[in-house]
Amino acid sequence: MKRSFAASILFMLLVCLLAFTTTAVAQPAQKNVILATTTSTQDSGLLDVLLPIFEKKTGYFVKTIAVGSGQAMAMGAKGEADVLLVHSPAAEKKFMADGNGVERRLVMHNDYIILGPPADPAKIKGMKKASEAFKKIAASGSIFMSRGDNSGTHAKEKDIWKAAGVKYEGEKWYQQTGLGMGQTLAVAAEKKTYVLADRGTYLALKKRLGLDILVEGDGILLNIYHVIEVNPKKWPKANFAGAKAFGDFMVSKETQDIIKTFGVDKFGSPLFFPDAGKKEEALGQ
C-alpha cells in the first residue's frame, strides 16, 4: 500500500519522460521554417489548406505564429522569424528599407469594409469614400471600435483617419479592444458600434454578428498581402532556403489557383484574390 503510491508516481514519471523525449526529437531543427503571419490568414483557414501541400512538396515543417502584422514584422526585424506573410504595406516598406527583408512579393488581396449596426446612427450607408464616412462617424459621436493592436487592420484604420483629417485619439467615442479581428468584431456587435474589418474574417463570422456592411469598394480599403523573406545577412540563424521555398510556393500558379477558389464552397464568394506577378499600384483599378 505504502510502496504502491511511490511506485505509481515513479511509473508516471517514466511514462511522461518517455513520451516527452519522443516528441522532442521528432523534428530536426534545420527543417523548420518559422512563418510569422497575421491572424486573418490562419483564422480564415487558408493556411490549413496551403501548408500541408507545401510541407509535402518540400519536406519543410512550417511553424505558423499567427499574430498581428505589427508583431510579425517585429519578429522578423529581430531575426525570430524566417518568412512573413503580412498586410501592412507602409510598415512593410519601412521593413524593407531598413534592410530586414530580402524580397517583398505580392501574393493576394481582399478588401476592408466598414461595418456598423443596421440602425446606422451616423448615416454612412452606401457612402463611396471611406474617409468621408469616418468623418461622419466622428461628427455624430457614434462609438467606433478599433483593434488598437498595431495589426495591419489597425494601420489601415489609422490611414483612413489621417485621410479624413479627424482627431480620434483620446476621444470619448473612440474605443480600442487590443484584440484580434474576430474578438473585436464580437465586441463591436455586442456594443452596436462601427468597426473596420477585413472581408474574410467578417464573412467567416457574419451569421452571429448582426453587423451590416455600410461602406465598401473605396480604393483606400484594399487589403494587400505580401510575402517577405527575412534577411539572412542580418540574421545568420534565419532559415533562408526554407523561407525562399515558402515565398516561391505562395506565388506559384498552383497555390494562386487554390487561393482563387478558397472559401467559395463555404461562404459563396472567395475570401482572397490571387495577385502574384501583378503591380501593387495596379490593384483595385
Added chain:
Amino acid sequence: MDIILEGIRQAFILLVTFDPEVLGITWFSLKVSGTATLISLFFGMSVGTVVALTQFPGRKFVVSLINTGMALPPVVVGLFVTIFLWRNGPLGFLEILYTPAAMIIAQAVIATPIVMGISLAAMQQLPRKLRLQILALGATRLQMVRILIREARLPLLAAVMAGFGGVISEVGASIMVGGNIKGYTRVLTTATVMETSRGNFDIAIALGIILLLFAYLINLVLTYVQQRERPR
C-alpha cells in the same frame, strides 16, 4: 443558450467518433501538462520540504517569495521564456522555441511555485513534536522526512492537483512559447482560443468541455489515491 447545447452535442460527437485531431490535441495537452507537473513536483516538493523543516535567516522572506510565485501570471512566464529561448536570446542555441519542450519548461515554471507553496504549508502544519518523536525513536533524518511526507499525503496530493490544474487550464504561456502550431504544439486551451476567434463557438465550447472532462478524470484518480484509507 442553444449554442451551449450545440457545444455539448459537438463535444459528444467529437469524443464518440474518436476525431483524430481532437484526440491528438487532448493527448498532447495531457502529456505536456503531466510532464510539467512531474518536473514541478520534483523541484516544488523538495524545496518546499526543506524550507518547511529548516530554520535559517531570511526564511520568512523566502516563504513570501514562494507564496507570491503561486500567483505568477502565465503570460509573464510565457514572455520571459520566449525572450530567453529566442534564436538570438541567451538560450537560443537550444533551438527549442515553438516546440513541446518549451511549453513544458514554461508550464513547469508556472506549476513549481504552486506545488512548492502548498508542500511548504503541508509539511509545516505537522506538529513539531512528531519530528522529535520520530528522531527519538532512532530514525535517521532521511527516514524522518519520508515519514513526514507520508503523514502530509493529503495536502501534498492537493498540491499535485493544484499544480496540474494550473497548467492544463493555462493558455497565455502555451500560445506564446508553443505558437499553437497545428499537429505539433496545439493544446486544448490554445485550440479553444483559436476556434473562438474563428467564430466556431460550438467547437470552442466542445473543446472546453473535453478539457474539463479529462481534468475531472485525472483529479478523480488523484482524489481516490488521496482519500484512500490510511494504512495503520
